[in-house]
Amino acid sequence: MFELAVRGPAFVSGRRALKLARRPASLCAASCSNNSSKNAMMGYGKRLGFATKAKQHFFKSLDLQECIKPAEKRDGLFTGTKLVCSLGPSSHTVEVLEAMLRAGMVAVRVDLTWGGLDFHRATLAALNQAMVNCKKLCAVILDTLGREIMVRRPCEFGPDSWPAHPNPIDVAAGQTITLTTAPDVEATADVWPVTYPHLHNMVEEGDTVYIGRYLGTGSDSASLYLRVTRIEGADIICEACNGAVMDGLMTVFHMERSADSLLNLQNNLPLFSEYDRQAIAALGAEFEIDYVNLAYTRTREDVREARLFLDSLGMTATKVLAKVETRQGLLNFRGILAGADGIVISRGHIGLDVAPEKMALVQKQLISHCNLLGKPVLITRVVDSMVTSPRPTRAEATDIANAVLDGVDGILLGAETLRGSYPVEAVATIAEICRVAESVFDHTSHYDHLMSAAEEMEDVVRAAAGSMAAAAAAAAGGRASTSASGHSGEGAGSGLRGTAAAHAAELDEDMIPSSGVSRAGSFSDVQGLGANGGKSGSAGSFSNLRGLMQSSSYASLQAAYQEVHSFAMFGGAGSHSVAANLHTLKASTGATGAGKSSVGPSAKDKADLPFMNMLESLASGATGAGKSSVGPSAKDNADLPFMNMLESLASSAVRAAGKVQADLIIVYTATGRTAQLVAKYRPPMPILTLVVPRLVNDGIRWRLEGKATARTCQLTRGLLPMLATPGPNGDAVLEAAVIKAALAGLVAPRHHVVVLQQIHNDLCVKIMSLDSSGRRIAGPRVARAAKGTGIGPYISALYPKSPNPKALARAMGASTGDLVDSDADDDDEGPHGSAADGYDEGLVPLLVGLPGDLQTSASMLYDDEMSRAIAAAMKGSASPAPAPAREVDVAALKPSIGVMSP
């Protein structure tokens, strides 16, 4: 048995390599330089505004007979889409929680808006018990009250400390209802005091105020639309537009006044209410809280504030989900997404703030953006009708499936599980709908979509780098002449920096200011918000935006981003705007602002943004142009990988798994990032996420870390987190994981499994088969890529016995020329070659080499064209000579690659 690995001298972008591999080598140089930099930069601008190309509707075509075959139904089937359930009176006992866990719930939401702390404590304790009973890991999300405005109405607390309003209020259409901000008024049938003392300053005659039951169901009978007829001091006199029976806790939503624009009607309530702060601190001290879900997130600054607050409580492992619920949140979505660990699309609220016909567009855009960054995205309000009915409507069932096809990570159930009559049925039903939709999700298109996004981005960044280099060179020239005329060279450079910084400030990522607009314009004074708090403070980009909204509507978020961020200028405005945009981007990669804290955005967090490595370097180069004589050169940037090594490996693992039709991917992960990157490429098979606990010292004591990672993985589609037993032997962990997977019905005899792990200093993608018992690893097929810059990838693949090894090798992207017959290997009885260990048919090593100018990242490992190009090059038919090969000593590799005997 033998194996050959060839390494290239340097690691370059995977997409670059793919691109090169797809073209005849002789064309590469020409086509690269022929790229119109203007076009490229326009593309770049669009890319910054996220997707340039519309994402296809990923759906495999099926024949109708297949469609109507009954889906497999059995307990414990893996569903990639994550189901998160709000807990309340319908779902707070151990029994119900256990049943919900078994039906597919993987995370819970405890909503601080409603229910006392004692109720939540008891619920979380019951959940812990349920998790132990059914051995299932469940993440906990705390949802804040935040900027919610409510009707103040007395309530009674039941024996379980759940509050209830005993008397529904019957409202007739046309009836007068007075909302009042006066503090001492008691609620009656037609006078409703509200919790926000300045509502009367915000609203205007003609505005619509929506009153809905907390976690509404959208049912008109419990939703009230009030038209403001006049304002008298603290009283807002309204006319009911519809009849409704108002039951339970009532929330107040002041709807956007403008039909097609944004007037930025916002209250000035803080991100966290005082109750939120106390409840998060109290529950965080007693329970493991994996996420805080920020109600009414408006800007990225909100996310930063939340991060700092959680860190101040020592809740460093708790992640931040941003709930996007208003137009303002939509328009600031880019920044919010960059800062947050995940997004909740609050469809009920967004549905109040945007027109119904725009809902699908908004949903698809937001999901697509989250998918591009590989951050989890959840949607709300999927089966409202299941609050009272055991079956969803057709529209609801289709809506769920479409969301899965759109690429959503998970679904957040609200009233259905909180107070509905069928919490377990709701979970089971949604799980089945999701599972079936996942089975027709076109994973290949999704993968290709991400890859082509990466490729485009790289092209345009390179072109931008070229143009920046030229501009910087020009600036350097200018400096030389100004120096000669007596000004300091540094001064000229700073001038450039200063301009960049000014642009950056001007083009801040949050387009819409966070604070409110007053009816009389005096609101900011009343609230002491300062000049920027009111209407006048938001001139500039704000008025731009308004124009934009009028012309193209908010559905075109991308256009809005470009306009407001001046991306449209990008092609023509030279290095200043390039620098400014990149500077802005750079600032945004600082993530949640707590850069130095252990959880805040560190260098690692920057990996959240797929193109950050390169952009950031460009940005620093650009803003540093004053210091260096020429700024970043095209050559310098050419050395920067577009996709970082980890993402490259992650996508590679997905590709490998697809090619060998693996049934499972196993990913070792410490922080969850690697697993998330694998999930981003949406493989069709489950991703068993192995978290091996680590012993860490926080300066005071040692503790075992890992559980939080495993739990937070519960929001990412496709991940099946598993907490391993700590131990030095990675292979034993892998064996145990395979057994678990077999017991869970995820793998069967002879199935293939792809493993992504680090072995010593190498990141490895292993391709393995299970033996005839289906519970043990039959042998490794190894594809290795060396880790670290400068080492360069080298590739080797090692196939053990296979029913049709040549076909398998072909499936992995090798042409026949790459295969070396394995007979010789049989003879010398290599490590796996003996009849006794079941490899008597011999190994079929795949030889893959990389010619000098076709260096590649591991992403390219299994690209067919790449393989063909490589094969041709190796046969000497292509011009470039192969890079020097490095023989890998298989025997020496054996311990490190974890070869396991069956």
Ligand SMILES: Nc1ncnc2c1ncn2[C@@H]1O[C@H](COP(=O)(O)OP(=O)(O)O)[C@@H](O)[C@H]1O
């Ligand atoms: N306990 C482990 N054993 C082997 N490989 C691991 C382990 N933990 C993480 N890895 C692998 O190491 C690489 C990077 O590790 P790290 O950055 O710590 O992971 P992550 O970003 O997922 O936290 C990934 O390939 C991951 O699969």
Ligand SMILES: C=C(OP(=O)(O)O)C(=O)O
């Ligand atoms: C506000 C929520 O959702 P929606 O806006 O969809 O009602 C929620 O579930 O917290």
